[in-house]
C-alpha cells in the first residue's frame with residue numbers, strides 16, 4: 001500500500017525521442033542571472049522542414065539557436081535533438097550532425113586560415129587546421145561543398161582577406177561539409193549589401209528546394225531575407241513565441257505588428273516577403289494638403 005504522505009514519484013520512463021524530429025523541445029527555457037532569456041517554448045522541427053525564426057533585437061533568437069545547436073543546455077523543459085535527449089547524450093557526438101553558422105563562430109576564425117582547411121576542419125569538429133595533411137577525399141568534398149555555395153574560387157584564399165559576403169558563403173559551406181541532418185543559420189545575411197543579400201537568399205532558396213538538404217532553421221530580423229521554399233516560421237518577442245507554424249499562417253501583418261511593437265504592413269511579391277511600417281490612416285492625404 002503506497003504511503004499517501006510520500007512525495008509523488010513518476011516512475012514512468014520518459015518517451016523515447018522520435019528520430020524524425022530533429023528538434024523536439026517541450027516547455028524549454030533558458031535562464032541566466034535570474035532572467036528568462038527565452039521560453040517556455042514547445043517546438044518541433046521535422047526532417048523536410050525549412051524554418052525561419054524572426055524577431056526584434058533581444059527577442060531570444062540566438063538563445064534558442066544555441067540550445068538547438070546543443071551549445072547550451074536548457075534551464076528547464078525537455079529537449080531532444082536528432083533523436084537524442086539532451087542531458088543523456090554526449091553533446092560532442094551531435095556536433096558533426098548539426099551544421100551551424102553564426103557571427104560568434106566567424107569571430108573565432110584566425111585571419112590566416114585557408115578556406116579549404118577551414119571547410120574541411122568541420123568534419124573533425126575543430127575550428128582551424130588540425131592535421132598536417134588532410135585526405136584527398138576531404139579536399140574534394142570541401143571543393144564540392146564550396147561549389148554548392150558558389151565559393152569554389154575562394155578555396156585557396158585566407159579567411160581574413162574575404163569580403164563579408166564571401167565569408168558568409170564559406171561559412172555555410174563549412175556548415176554543410178559534414179552533410180548534417182540539421183542546419184542552423186544565425187543571421188547569415190547580416191552585414192551584406194543588397195547584391196550580396198540577394199545572392200545569398202537565392203542560394204539558400206536553391207538549398208531549400210533540394211530534397212536532400214538538411215532541415216534548416218534560419219534566424220533573421222528581416223522578412224526580405226526569407227528565401228523561397230521556406231515552409232515554417234516562428235515569431236519571437238521578449239523571449240516568448242508570438243506565433244509559430246506554417247509560414248503563410250504565421251507571416252501576417254498582424255503577427256509582425258505584435259512581434260515588432262509597431263504597425264507593420266506586409267507584401268508578398270514573386271514568392272518573397274517585404275515589410276515596412278504602415279502609414280497612419282490619412283497620413284498620405286495630409287502630406288499633400
Ligand SMILES: Nc1ncnc2c1ncn2[C@@H]1O[C@H](COP(=O)(O)OP(=O)(O)OP(=O)(O)O)[C@@H](O)[C@H]1O
Nearest residue numbers: 032033035037055056057058059060061062063064
Ligand atoms: N548570458 C547572458 N546573461 C544575461 N542576459 C543575456 C545573456 N545572453 C543573452 N542575454 C540577454 O537575453 C536576451 C536575448 O538575447 P539573444 O541574443 O538570444 O537575442 P536575439 O533575439 O538573438 O537578439 P539580436 O537580434 O539582437 O541578436 C537579450 O536581452 C540579451 O541581452
